[in-house]
Amino acid sequence: MMNPSRSDAVTGADIVVGIIAVIGLLIVVHYLLGSPMTANHDEGIIPDAIQASADALISDGDVYGFADNGGPYEGITVADGPTSPETMGAVSLSLRLMEGETGGVDMENADVRISAEEHIEGLRYSANMPLQRPNWTVASRTHVTAGDQADNDLIIEPGEIFTILVYPSEGLPPDTAFSIQVQTGKGEPYTITRKVPGSIKPVMDLNAL
Numbered sequence: 001m002m003n004p005s006r007s008d009a010v011t012g013a014d015i016v017v018g019i020i021a022v023i024g025l026l027i028v029v030h031y032l033l034g035s036p037m038t039a040n041h042d043e044g045i046i047p048d049a050i051q052a053s054a055d056a057l058i059s060d061g062d063v064y065g066f067a068d069n070g071g072p073y074e075g076i077t078v079a080d081g082p083t084s085p086e087t088m089g090a091v092s093l094s095l096r097l098m099e100g101e102t103g104g105v106d107m108e109n110a111d112v113r114i115s116a117e118e119h120i121e122g123l124r125y126s127a128n129m130p131l132q133r134p135n136w137t138v139a140s141r142t143h144v145t146a147g148d149q150a151d152n153d154l155i156i157e158p159g160e161i162f163t164i165l166v167y168p169s170e171g172l173p174p175d176t177a178f179s180i181q182v183q184t185g186k187g188e189p190y191t192i193t194r195k196v197p198g199s200i201k202p203v204m205d206l207n208a209l
Contacts, residue, residue, distance in 0.1 A: 056101045057182065057190040060094040060144075060161050065196065065204040068171030074139035076165050079130040087171025088196045088204065091180065092139060094163045095190070097156060105184050107162065108154040112136045114168050116178035121168055125154070134169040138162055174198045 064074075068089025071078040083089070091114075097105065112123045126135040140163045141150035150160040172178055176196045183189040194206040 056098050056103070056187070057095050057105060057156070058098050059192065060096045062205050062207040063091065063093045063192060063194055065194075065206050066090040066092070067200050067202050067204075069202065073167070074163060074165050076137060076139050077130040078167060079132045081133070084171045086200055087173050088176075088200060089167070089171040091166045091194075091206070092163055093166070093180070093192060094161050095156060095182070096144065096161045097158055101158060104155040104157045106155050107138070107164075107182075107184060109184070111181075111183040111189075112164075112166065113181045113183075114166060114178060115181070116172055116176050123166060123168065131165070131167055133167045136164055136166045139165045172196045174200055 065088045066073045067085050068083050068087045069085045070080070070083045071090070073090045074092045078090075097103075108125060110125065112125075114121050114123065121134055123134045123136045126132065126137055131137055138154070141152070142161045142163075143150050144159050144161060148159060150162075151157065156162050166180055174196050175198050177193065178196065179191055179193045181189040181191045197204050197206075
């Protein structure tokens with residue numbers, strides 16, 4: 001009778017080693033991407049890096065307000081509708097990550113709110129043009145490094161600057177204090193507080209007050 005050689009046989013030890021290798025691979029995938037066995041991939045270091053908290057955001061440059069005259073604002077065409085030129089109808093602000101942040105802030109599902117005189121209004125992101133109110137959109141993407149370009153996605157990554165346009169349902173009267181909050185995932189929301197100028201102009205630097 002011929003004895004099978006070692007190279008032709010599958011032993012119990014081989015099976016154990018194979019099982020250990022598969023388990024090890026699943027652990028690595030879970031660590032990086034979250035559970036591969038469910039639809040919930042919100043765990044793991046890669047989603048954590050993308051879904052950074054909004055408290056990683058800071059302003060880059062001035063905040064501008066625009067008279068409610070129907071636009072365009074920051075190059076964004078807005079839908080036809082009632083206007084009130086004696087009020088401030090839109091606000092633009094530029095956002096980037098704090099120095100040292102290596103992850104990214106996903107803005108697609110960001111909860112953007114504008115509050116004034118005890119009234120809070122939530123706005124959703126919209127890529128549809130002309131822009132309807134109440135919504136917000138990304139007016140432009142730039143990069144802090146000359147010659148570099150921002151990706152054409154909705155994740156603010158290191159070095160990228162997103163200028164967003166906030167377009168509430170109605171204009172804010174002169175001398176009204178207001179706040180804009182941006183909440184994305186975990187952590188504290190990014191918040192700015194400004195005041196509508198006493199005299200409404202087509203474009204207003206809200207940092208100059």
